[in-house]
Amino acid sequence: MEPLVEIDHVDKHFGELHVLKDITTTVDRGEVVIVIGPSGSGKSTLCRTINRLETIDSGEIRIDGTPLPSEGRDLARLRADVGMVFQSFNLFAHKTVLQNVTLGPIRVRGLSRRDAEARAMELLERVGVADQATKLPAQLSGGQQQRVAIARALAMEPKLMLFDEPTSALDPEMINEVLDVMTELAHDGMTMIVVTHEMGFARKVANRVLFMADGAIVEEGTPEDFFTHPRTDRAKDFLGKVLTH
Numbered sequence: 001m002e003p004l005v006e007i008d009h010v011d012k013h014f015g016e017l018h019v020l021k022d023i024t025t026t027v028d029r030g031e032v033v034i035v036i037g038p039s040g041s042g043k044s045t046l047c048r049t050i051n052r053l054e055t056i057d058s059g060e061i062r063i064d065g066t067p068l069p070s071e072g073r074d075l076a077r078l079r080a081d082v083g084m085v086f087q088s089f090n091l092f093a094h095k096t097v098l099q100n101v102t103l104g105p106i107r108v109r110g111l112s113r114r115d116a117e118a119r120a121m122e123l124l125e126r127v128g129v130a131d132q133a134t135k136l137p138a139q140l141s142g143g144q145q146q147r148v149a150i151a152r153a154l155a156m157e158p159k160l161m162l163f164d165e166p167t168s169a170l171d172p173e174m175i176n177e178v179l180d181v182m183t184e185l186a187h188d189g190m191t192m193i194v195v196t197h198e199m200g201f202a203r204k205v206a207n208r209v210l211f212m213a214d215g216a217i218v219e220e221g222t223p224e225d226f227f228t229h230p231r232t233d234r235a236k237d238f239l240g241k242v243l244t245h
């Protein structure tokens, strides 16, 4: 069986800046891949190319064996198949929590309002915020908003979930409630690519760690291997900085 995500010799520039350098990796179904690395190393850009929020200069990205569509209906379908959760919660501010979660399924997946709401309530229950369903996002804590963002992504029944530093804008006491939801999702078999600095989470949940620096994948291995035996100076230096705090 082919991997769910294939990233094949991908290069990208922003003007002069070579932001992704010959990136090649695959993500299997059900696998949890953690992407770590210093700020500016290209982690967000890599995530954004996977659902084509960014184009690439060369190489190819395939999901389920199909190269990423460049536009139109196929691109909309791809976006629905790839859930994304960002650092900032990106909820629709003027819609209730419930409406935030039902909008995509109604518009893109064609669900009836009734079915979409029933499904949304199950998901809000699963992430522990069902009692907030009628509120507006601003009435929720950051941790609750981020859990709603996860429920909203899951409502589209994605094949893959991308998380780009989902807890880095949160107050410390709210980080674990979001990581717990993500851990459960991983245990339920969701394929996940997660950019995070939460090393405890990475050790516990990752099948594989990708360490990026300067636009390239510098190391790739099991969390055990990576955290206990980083091979490159770049990785040793990075781990030294993040683990001593």
Ligand SMILES: Nc1ncnc2c1ncn2[C@@H]1O[C@H](COP(=O)(O)OP(=O)(O)O)[C@@H](O)[C@H]1O
Residues within 6 Å of the ligand: 014, 017, 019, 037, 038, 039, 040, 041, 042, 043, 044, 045, 046
């Ligand atoms: N839209 C953009 N235009 C120009 N440069 C960008 C853009 N987005 C990111 N960059 C630059 O690309 C590099 C990688 O950014 P990013 O992927 O956000 O890194 P990371 O997520 O690892 O911090 C950085 O130097 C950043 O300033």
Ligand SMILES: [Mg+2]
Residues within 6 Å of the ligand: 043, 044, 045, 164, 165
């Ligand atoms: Mg980033």
